[in-house]
Amino acid sequence: MRMPKLLQKVLAGVLVLFVAVVVTTSVISGWNLDRLLREQYDSKGAALANDIAAASVETLLNRDASTLQSALDQSAEIQGVSYVFIVDDRGQIVAHTFVPSVPEAVRSLSGNRATTTIRDVHVDGLGDFADIAAPILGGEAGYVHVGMDRAIMANQIKSAIAGTSLAILVVMIALAAAGAMVVIRTVTRPILRLTDVAQSLERGDPYRPEALAGLSKQKDELGQLARVFGDMAAQVKARETRLKQQVEELRIEIDQTKKAKQVAEITESDYFKSLRQKAKEMRTVRE
Amino acid sequence: MAKIVSIHSFHGGTGKSNTAANLAALMALAGKRVGIVDADVQSPDIHVLFNLEEDEFDKSITDYLCGKCAIEEAAYDCSRALQLDGEAAVASAGLYLVPSSIRAGDIARVLCEGYDVNLLSDGLRHLARCQNLDYLLVVTPPGLSGETLVSITISDVLVVILRPDRQDYQGTAVTVDVARKLEVPRLLVVVNKVLPRYDLKAVGQAVARTYDAEVAGVLPLSEDVIGLASGGIFALRYPDHPLTQRYRDIAAKLMAV
Numbered sequence: 024m025r026m027p028k029l030l031q032k033v034l035a036g037v038l039v040l041f042v043a044v045v046v047t048t049s050v051i052s053g054w055n056l057d058r059l060l061r062e063q064y065d066s067k068g069a070a071l072a073n074d075i076a077a078a079s080v081e082t083l084l085n086r087d088a089s090t091l092q093s094a095l096d097q098s099a100e101i102q103g104v105s106y107v108f109i110v111d112d113r114g115q116i117v118a119h120t121f122v123p124s125v126p127e128a129v130r131s132l133s134g135n136r137a138t139t140t141i142r143d144v145h146v147d148g149l150g151d152f153a154d155i156a157a158p159i160l161g162g163e164a165g166y167v168h169v170g171m172d173r174a175i176m177a178n179q180i181k182s183a184i185a186g187t188s189l190a191i192l193v194v195m196i197a198l199a200a201a202g203a204m205v206v207i208r209t210v211t212r213p214i215l216r217l218t219d220v221a222q223s224l225e226r227g228d229p230y231r232p233e234a235l236a237g238l239s240k241q242k243d244e245l246g247q248l249a250r251v252f253g254d255m256a257a258q259v260k261a262r263e264t265r266l267k268q269q270v271e272e273l274r275i276e277i278d279q280t281k282k283a284k285q286v287a288e289i290t291e292s293d294y295f296k297s298l299r300q301k302a303k304e305m306r307t308v309r310e
Numbered sequence: 311m312a313k314i315v316s317i318h319s320f321h322g323g324t325g326k327s328n329t330a331a332n333l334a335a336l337m338a339l340a341g342k343r344v345g346i347v348d349a350d351v352q353s354p355d356i357h358v359l360f361n362l363e364e365d366e367f368d369k370s371i372t373d374y375l376c377g378k379c380a381i382e383e384a385a386y387d388c389s390r391a392l393q394l395d396g397e398a399a400v401a402s403a404g405l406y407l408v409p410s411s412i413r414a415g416d417i418a419r420v421l422c423e424g425y426d427v428n429l430l431s432d433g434l435r436h437l438a439r440c441q442n443l444d445y446l447l448v449v450t451p452p453g454l455s456g457e458t459l460v461s462i463t464i465s466d467v468l469v470v471i472l473r474p475d476r477q478d479y480q481g482t483a484v485t486v487d488v489a490r491k492l493e494v495p496r497l498l499v500v501v502n503k504v505l506p507r508y509d510l511k512a513v514g515q516a517v518a519r520t521y522d523a524e525v526a527g528v529l530p531l532s533e534d535v536i537g538l539a540s541g542g543i544f545a546l547r548y549p550d551h552p553l554t555q556r557y558r559d560i561a562a563k564l565m566a567v
Contacts, residue, residue, distance in 0.1 A: 266507065275520045276476070277483045286487045289454055302463040302492055305431065 030211050034203060041195045049188045056180045064103055064171045065153055069139050071098055071107075072157035072169040079109065083117070083164050091118045098169070105152055105172040110134075111165040129154070129168070136162030143173070150174045213238050213245045217252055230260045312345075312438035315447045315564060316465040320481025322353065322452045324471045325502040328535070329557070330449045331359040332545040334405060336554075336561040338392055339546075342444040343404040345385065345437055347371055349430070349461060350451045351420050354410030358540050360388050364412055372411035372420055374433055381433040382440045384408050391546060406441055430457060431464045445564070453481075454488055462489055467496045467564065469526065473503045474513060479520070486521045498526040500560060506530045527560035529553065 075098060082091045095107045099120040108119030108129070119125050128146045134156035144154045151173035156166050220234050238249035289295055317330040327350070334346040348356040351372055357364075369384040385406045392405060411417065438446050448465070450458040462468055468489050472478035482499070489497055501517050504510060514528040532553050535544055545554045 275479050275516055277479055277520065282480065282483045282487070285484045286491075289459075289484075289488050290491050294456060295459065298459055298463055299492060305464055 029214075030203065030207060033206070034199070037199055037202075041192070041199065045188050045192050045195070048191060049184050052187060053180055053184050056183060057176070060176045060179065061153070064176060065141050065155065067103060068153060068155040068169045068171040069141065069157065071101065071104065072139060072155045072167045075107065075109075075169070076157040076159045076167045079167065080160055080164060083109070083111070083159065088118065095120050103171050103175055104169060105149075106168075106170040108168050109159075109165060110168070112163055117165065129170070132156060132168060134158055134162060134166035134168075144170070210245070213241075213249070217249060220252070220256065224256055224259065230256050232257070312435075312443040312446050313466040314434060314438070314464055315445060315467040315469060316450050316458075316461045317447055317469045317471065318450045318458060318462065318485065319452055319471040319478070320454075320485050321477055324452075324473050324478065325529075326350070326449050326452075326471050327355045327359065328540075328544070329469075329471055329500060329502060329529070329560075330447050331356055331543050332554075332557045333561050333564065334445075334447050335392065335543045336545050336558050337445055337565060338389065338403045338405040340561065340565065341403050342565065343442055345406040345408065345441060345443045345446040347408040347434065347437075347446065347448045348410035349448050349457065351375075351410050351417055352451055354412050354417075355540070356407060356449060357409035357412075359543055360386075360391055360407050361542060362386060362388070362407065362409060367409055370411035370416070371408050372413075372416040374408075375420055375429060376416070377429075381408065381437045385437060385441065391543065404441060404443070406437075406443070408437065428460075430460055434464065454485060459488075459492070462494060463492050465494060467498060468494045469498045469500055469564075470523075471500045471502050472517075474501060474505075474508070482521065486523060497523050498560075498563065499523050500526050501528045503531045504528055524563075526563045527556050529556055 075094065079091060079094065081087075082094070091109065095109070095118050098104060098107045106120050106129070108121065108125060109117045111117050114133075116125055116130070121129075126146045126149065128144060132142070132144065132154055134140060136158050139155060139157040141153055141155050144152045146152065152170040153173060155169045155171065157169075159165050159167060216234065216238060220230075224230060232253055235249045235253045239246060239253055241249070317326050317333075319326050327348070330346060334344045338344045346356060348354055349371060354370070357367065367384075367386055369379045371381075371384055373379045374381045374384050385408050388405045388407050389403065392403070434446055434448065437443070448461050450461045470482055470485055470489075472482045486497065486499075499517055499521060501513055504513055510528040510530060514525040517528075518525045530553065532551075534548065534551065535553065538544055538547060541547075544551070545557050548554055
């Protein structure tokens with residue numbers, strides 16, 4: 024079944040629409056996921072930082088480095104945690120999980136005595152992190168910094184969205200195909216039938232009202248169009264037939280005898296004869 | 311040397327004046343210098359088509375034939391009629407009308423006294439030389455009177471116009487025979503006022519067969535022409551009308567060798 028140009032145009036438009044919808048959905052989802060995950064990770068990181076802060080008071084005061092280190096290492100294993108380090112009240116890094124050393128960007132991060140602070144940090148070569156700084160003993164003993172990996176978050180978002188978008192696109196295409204089938208059946212087929220009848224009229228084929236009978240019965244605009252079209256086609260055909268009947272042969276009858284007599288009356292007069300003579304003279308003069 | 315074209319019909323009412331005016335205008339638009347003479351003294355009407363008001367012209371062909379003036383005094387320059395909507399006419403072209411007098415007295419005198427037929431032929435040639443014309447269209451009176459015969463005699467082309475009407479068929483047959491006896495160099499037939507329901511091409515072929523002559527054109531009866539009601543020259547008023555194209559085709563045949 025050929026696909027009419029009109030339908031092609033409509034489908035192309037619908038495809039553009041779908042792509043726009045999918046893109047918009049993806050962007051909104053991505054934005055929402057980013058916000059939610061951010062909240063989750065940050066609160067996770069904050070909770071961890073606070074726990075470590077509380078737990079390490081004694082160890083810090085006792086300067087028990089190895090216990091501190093193993094506590095930090097354990098924390099760094101937690102999903103989403105990139106690094107953990109502790110600074111003392113003088114800003115010196117007491118313990119950390121960086122390999123091999125603490126990056127410059129991170130070294131300068133300070134803490135707030137009153138509350139746990141969260142900020143976004145970018146470290147060249149390592150990526151983006153959310154740094155959560157929790158005060159130990161109100162900042163008297165120093166700060167705990169927990170770095171949550173933003174990259175993991177970003178990847179999670181991407182895979183979630185990709186999956187969703189693909190699913191949406193597949194569903195929409197399926198719906199569009201179904202929709203197109205419906206449109207073809209109800210609209211373009213009748214239109215094609217009308218154009219077929221119009222073309223056959225143009226060629227001069229006899230007009231067959233049965234061709235539009237089914238369509239004319241429809242109660243919608245297409246039915247109306249078919250009825251009007253049918254009336255018009257019948258009129259055109261009738262007019263053509265009338266015209267064909269009227270193109271008569273032009274019959275020219277000349278009474279030859281009468282004509283000969285009339286011609287003779289003119290040409291046999293002396294006047295005409297002298298005119299003929301003059302004609303020869305006039306023509307030679309003019310040459 | 312100007313070519314003299316007589317536009318003739320056996321009966322009146324065939325559309326001679328209208329056809330002649332349209333042909334003259336189209337030939338002028340094609341760049342030719344054209345003169346048109348209303349020699350149909352009995353029914354002066356060409357000046358109406360050219361919108362030449364009765365008080366705008368005081369000399370006519372009638373005056374010339376009565377010896378009252380020189381023929382060039384009765385020729386009026388109508389080339390301004392050619393300028394339409396900014397379309398400039400070809401600079402060298404010209405359109406001159408020698409009208410016929412509408413004064414009843416003049417008409418009666420010419421009809422009664424007749425005129426020296428050589429006068430007409432001399433006058434026409436003189437006019438053609440004066441205005442350096444390429445073509446001089448002479449609309450003759452209907453029928454084959456002496457004056458008409460002279461006009462036909464000195465013509466290079468005779469255009470016979472007829473309607474698809476029994477009277478015209480018979481009359482045209484006589485005209486064609488007489489014209490051939492006068493050895494007119496070229497004879498063209500134009501069928502005018504044909505009802506549109508006829509197949510115009512078939513009509514042309516039937517007429518050509520009947521008179522064994524070249525049919526220059528078949529012109530359908532047009533409501534648009536009747537609507538214009540001699541208010542102007544149809545071909546100038548409706549340059550894109552199919553009828554105007556038919557006039558153009560006839561003009562082209564006239565201008566061909």
